[in-house]
Amino acid sequence: MNNRSKAESRPERGLPSRRTFLKQASAAAVGTGMAADLDLSRSAYAAGSDEIKLGLVGCGGRGTGAAAQALTADKGTRLVAMGDVFSDRLNLSFNSLREQPEVGQRVDVASTRQFVGFDAYQQVIASGVDLVLLATPPHFRPVHLRAAIDAGKHVFAEKPVAVDPTGVRSVLESTELARKKDVAILSGLNNRYSPRAQELVRRVHDGVIGEILALHTARYLGSIWVKPRQAGMTEMEYQMRNWYYFTWLSGDFNVEQFVHQLDFMAWLMKDQYPVSCYATGGRQARTGPEYGHIYDHFSSVFEYANGVRLFSTTRQQQGCSPVFTSVAVGTKGQASISSRNAGITGAHPWQAPPQDRAENSHQLEHDAFFAALRKGRIINNGEYMAKSSLMAIMERMSAYTGQTLTWEQVMNSKVDLKPSSYDWNGTPPPAEVAVPGMTKMG
Numbered sequence: 001m002n003n004r005s006k007a008e009s010r011p012e013r014g015l016p017s018r019r020t021f022l023k024q025a026s027a028a029a030v031g032t033g034m035a036a037d038l039d040l041s042r043s044a045y046a047a048g049s050d051e052i053k054l055g056l057v058g059c060g061g062r063g064t065g066a067a068a069q070a071l072t073a074d075k076g077t078r079l080v081a082m083g084d085v086f087s088d089r090l091n092l093s094f095n096s097l098r099e100q101p102e103v104g105q106r107v108d109v110a111s112t113r114q115f116v117g118f119d120a121y122q123q124v125i126a127s128g129v130d131l132v133l134l135a136t137p138p139h140f141r142p143v144h145l146r147a148a149i150d151a152g153k154h155v156f157a158e159k160p161v162a163v164d165p166t167g168v169r170s171v172l173e174s175t176e177l178a179r180k181k182d183v184a185i186l187s188g189l190n191n192r193y194s195p196r197a198q199e200l201v202r203r204v205h206d207g208v209i210g211e212i213l214a215l216h217t218a219r220y221l222g223s224i225w226v227k228p229r230q231a232g233m234t235e236m237e238y239q240m241r242n243w244y245y246f247t248w249l250s251g252d253f254n255v256e257q258f259v260h261q262l263d264f265m266a267w268l269m270k271d272q273y274p275v276s277c278y279a280t281g282g283r284q285a286r287t288g289p290e291y292g293h294i295y296d297h298f299s300s301v302f303e304y305a306n307g308v309r310l311f312s313t314t315r316q317q318q319g320c321s322p323v324f325t326s327v328a329v330g331t332k333g334q335a336s337i338s339s340r341n342a343g344i345t346g347a348h349p350w351q352a353p354p355q356d357r358a359e360n361s362h363q364l365e366h367d368a369f370f371a372a373l374r375k376g377r378i379i380n381n382g383e384y385m386a387k388s389s390l391m392a393i394m395e396r397m398s399a400y401t402g403q404t405l406t407w408e409q410v411m412n413s414k415v416d417l418k419p420s421s422y423d424w425n426g427t428p429p430p431a432e433v434a435v436p437g438m439t440k441m442g
Contacts (some may be wrong), residue, residue, distance in 0.1 A: 035070075049122075058083075070366050081114075145157055186381055218261075259391075274407060279395050
C-alpha cells in the first residue's frame with residue numbers, strides 16, 4: 001500500500017554504500033511507499049555496523065520521547081548531542097533518557113556536547129551528528145530545519161513546522177533543498193504511520209465510500225500545563241517557559257495540536273488543500289493572564305475547489321465531554337476514525353480490528369524512518385507537513401480576524417511572528433487577545 005503523495009516519492013537510483021549514505025547524506029531517492037517502509041525489518045541494521053549519530057534540539061517531553069523512539073527504532077543509533085535554551089530542561093531530559101533500560105546505554109552525551117542557549121541548535125548540528133531531532137516550540141522549526149538541511153543532516157521535525165505563513169514558505173523551500181541534497185525529513189504528523197489509519201485511507205482512496213461529499217473532525221480535550229511566573233523572570237523567559245500560550249511560539253493550540261486532525265483530513269483528500277476558510281473562536285474558560293493570549297476554542301468551515309466542505313471544531317476546556325473523531329461522508333458510505341475505533345459503513349462495510357494497546361504510531365514512524373535509511377531510501381514528508389501546518393494557521397487567522405480567507409491570501413501573507421532579537425532581555429512580539437472584526441491579518 002502506498003498512501004504517500006507524489007511529492008514524497010521519487011524513482012530509486014543506484015545505492016551507494018551505507019557508510020557513504022549516512023555520513024555524506026548522498027543516497028538513493030525513495031522507492032516504495034510508507035507501508036512498505038513499515039514492513040522493513042529492524043534486522044536491516046545487521047547488514048552493516050555503521051552507527052547513526054543523533055542530535056536532539058528541544059529537550060522537553062516531546063523531544064525526550066522522540067529521542068527514545070529514535071534509539072528504540074534502530075540499535076545502531078547513539079544520542080551524542082543535546083541542545084535547549086534551558087539547562088534544567090536539558091538535564092532533566094538527559095537523566096530521563098539515561099534511566100531508560102532499553103536505550104540508556106546509547107545516550108552518550110558528554111558535557112561538552114550539551115549546549116544551552118538560543119544558538120544551541122547550531123552547535124548540535126555542528127557536533128558531528130548524522131540526524132537531528134527537532135522538537136523545540138514550533139516557532140523555531142523553520143530556522144532549525146533550514147540549518148540542518150543546509151548542513152546535509154537527516155531530520156525528524158515535530159509538528160507543526162511553522163506558526164506563520166513566512167515560516168511555512170521557508171519549510172517548503174527547505175523541503176525542496178532536502179530533495180536536491182538527498183537528505184530525509186520525517187514529520188511528527190504520526191497519524192500517517194498508523195496501520196489502521198493507513199488501511200482506512202487506502203479504502204477511501206480506492207472509492208469504497210464513493211465520492212467524498214463532506215468531512216468533519218473534532219478534538220475536544222481538557223486543559224494542559226501552566227508554568228507559574230517566578231521572581232526575577234524576564235518577559236522573554238516567562239513566555240518561553242509557557243510557550244504554549246503565546247501565538248508567536250505555538251501558533252495557538254489549534255496549530256500546535258489540532259494540526260493532527262487537519263492533516264488527516266488533507267490525507268483523505270489526497271493532499272488537496274482547501275481554497276478558503278471561515279472560522280470563529282475565542283476564550284471562555286482560559287481567560288486569565290496565565291493563559292497568555294491564545295484561544296480555548298475554534299470552529300471553522302474549509303471549502304475545497306470541488307465543493308467539498310470540511311467542518312472542524314476543537315476546544316480545550318476543563319470539565320467538558322471529550323470528543324476525538326474524524327469522518328468522511330461519501331456517496332456510497334461513511335468512513336470514521338476515533339481514538340478507539342475505525343471503520344466504514346455503507347456499500348462496502350469494514351471494521352478495523354481492536355487497536356493493539358502496544359501500537360504507538362510515534363514509534364512506528366521512527367521504525368519506518370530508520371528502516372528506510374538502512375535500505376538507502378529517503379522519506380520526505382516536508383510538503384504535507386508544511387501545507388497542513390498552513391491549513392491550521394489559516395483557521396487561526398480567519399478566527400482571529402473574523403474574515404473569510406483564501407488559501408492564496410494566507411500562503412502569500414507577509415505575517416511573520418518573530419521577535420526583533422532572541423535574548424533573555426529581548427522583547428517578545430507585541431500581542432494581545434485577538435478580537436474578531438478588529439484584529440488585522442498583519
